[in-house]
Amino acid sequence: MPIDPNRPFQALGIAILTASDTRTxxxxxxxxxxxxxxxxxxxxxxxxxxxxxxxxxLRRQFQHFIDDADVxxxxxxxxxxxxxxxxxxxxLAPLVSKPIPGFGELFRQLSYLEIxxxxxxxxxEAGVCxxxxxxxxxxxxxxxRLGLQEIVLPQLDSRNRPCSLxxxxxxxxxxx
Numbered sequence: 165m166p167i168d169p170n171r172p173f174q175a176l177g178i179a180i181l182t183a184s185d186t187r188t189x190x191x192x193x194x195x196x197x198x199x200x201x202x203x204x205x206x207x208x209x210x211x212x213x214x215x216x217x218x219x220x221x222l223r224r225q226f227q228h229f230i231d232d233a234d235v236x237x238x239x240x241x242x243x244x245x246x247x248x249x250x251x252x253x254x255x256l257a258p259l260v261s262k263p264i265p266g267f268g269e270l271f272r273q274l275s276y277l278e279i280x281x282x283x284x285x286x287x288x289e290a291g292v293c294x295x296x297x298x299x300x301x302x303x304x305x306x307x308x309r310l311g312l313q314e315i316v317l318p319q320l321d322s323r324n325r326p327c328s329l330x331x332x333x334x335x336x337x338x339x340x
Contacts, residue, residue: 242303
């Protein structure tokens with residue numbers, strides 16, 4: 165995916181949400197990686213939160229970020245597996261105004277190249293929620309790295325050609 169150096173870069177406001185009952189600020193290595201990669205890409209970190217694996221707590225946190233005018237994008241890590249405590253997709257579902265199914269499809273395709281059939285256990289997904297882009301990534305560092313470097317961050321770069329979600333964000337926000 166080529167970057168057009170003649171186009172201006174637009175830094176976006178990003179919130180990072182880690183869904184976990186066990187991670188702390190000192191042990192959230194996937195959240196650290198997400199923050200580092202987003203900063204290196206030139207974006208602003210508006211918030212970083214660790215929330216327990218609880219459907220209503222996660223939904224409230226997603227809604228808080230959606231309501232925050234300084235947050236353009238939410239990157240959530242964890243809670244996308246298939247166990248009973250993995251509830252990020254269910255927490256987000258009623259808030260999604262427009263799903264972005266291509267994200268999860270591409271994530272699993274690329275993930276398959278790294279981890280084989282184990283990728284079917286991932287429920288990584290993305291959607292538009294009242295004008296805010298939300299991406300759900302696995303809690304593993306490998307999943308965060310893959311999702312951000314190969315899919316999310318290129319799409320959040322307004323110089324990405326032929327098109328990017330960053331370029332569409334003003335229209336997405338206006339329509340909601």
